[in-house]
Amino acid sequence: MDAQRRRRLEMAAGAGVCASAAFMAWAVRGRSSGVFGPSVWRGSRDRRAIALTFDDGPSEQTPEILKILNSYSVPATFFQCGANVERLPDVARAVHDAGHAIGNHSFSHPMFSFERQRFIERELRLTQEIIEHRTGTRPVWFRAPYGVRWFGLSRVQRRLRLTGVTWTVIGYDWKLKADAVVRRLAGGVSNGAILCLHDGRELRANPDIGVTLESVRRLVPLLLDQGYKFETIGRLICPNN
Numbered sequence: 038m039d040a041q042r043r044r045r046l047e048m049a050a051g052a053g054v055c056a057s058a059a060f061m062a063w064a065v066r067g068r069s070s071g072v073f074g075p076s077v078w079r080g081s082r083d084r085r086a087i088a089l090t091f092d093d094g095p096s097e098q099t100p101e102i103l104k105i106l107n108s109y110s111v112p113a114t115f116f117q118c119g120a121n122v123e124r125l126p127d128v129a130r131a132v133h134d135a136g137h138a139i140g141n142h143s144f145s146h147p148m149f150s151f152e153r154q155r156f157i158e159r160e161l162r163l164t165q166e167i168i169e170h171r172t173g174t175r176p177v178w179f180r181a182p183y184g185v186r187w188f189g190l191s192r193v194q195r196r197l198r199l200t201g202v203t204w205t206v207i208g209y210d211w212k213l214k215a216d217a218v219v220r221r222l223a224g225g226v227s228n229g230a231i232l233c234l235h236d237g238r239e240l241r242a243n244p245d246i247g248v249t250l251e252s253v254r255r256l257v258p259l260l261l262d263q264g265y266k267f268e269t270i271g272r273l274i275c276p277n278n
């Protein structure tokens with residue numbers, strides 16, 4: 038093989054590696070990826086409806102979120118961690134009793150990449166049982182911690198009858214200031230959008246979610262003024278059910 042042909046082959050192989058790494062990055066973390074299990078990331082563009090979602094709760098501050106939502110009669114979906122539900126069962130129950138939907142966000146908020154299917158199943162199954170026991174409702178929606186999906190998840194979701202949910206736009210409310218969070222979400226919203234915020238901070242007890250509270254206080258009236266109707270994930274994705 039001449040040197041030029043070898044170099045061309047090496048470059049092609051390199052491009053292949055890059056392409057498959059990019060594909061894996063999207064498959065694992067891409068908001069529209071369904072590679073590791075059925076997943077939704079937005080509702081229909083035909084209706085002026087959106088879904089507010091909160092991850093990592095329940096926390097000691099979740100009741101403050103409930104107060105704001107209640108003052109506008111706005112429903113939301115809370116993706117709760119089993120460990121947090123065990124810590125604050127009354128708060129988890131209050132979320133359900135206020136008419137919001139509850140989804141599964143794993144037990145201990147691990148990164149699922151490179152984990153075995155058995156581990157993933159234990160995290161999700163345990164959380165299903167804890168949420169059902171503490172709130173009386175069994176989740177049908179699942180959001181992966183850090184948005185990371187992995188091999189084996191698809192089978193686990195099928196067994197537990199869970200559909201994955203990512204987001205259309207995420208607020209980064211754990212690291213940005215409220216101004217920036219509101220700007221991001223208000224700028225990224227459109228018909229059918231799923232907005233992602235956090236009423237906890239992973240498994241931390243008594244987390245500071247001041248930015249989230251401030252963002253929700255400003256965002257909800259802003260989006261209502263723009264004519265958006267807030268729905269739970271179930272209603273947004275399956276409006277006829």
Ligand SMILES: [Zn+2]
Nearest residue numbers: 092093182183
């Ligand atoms: Zn999370």
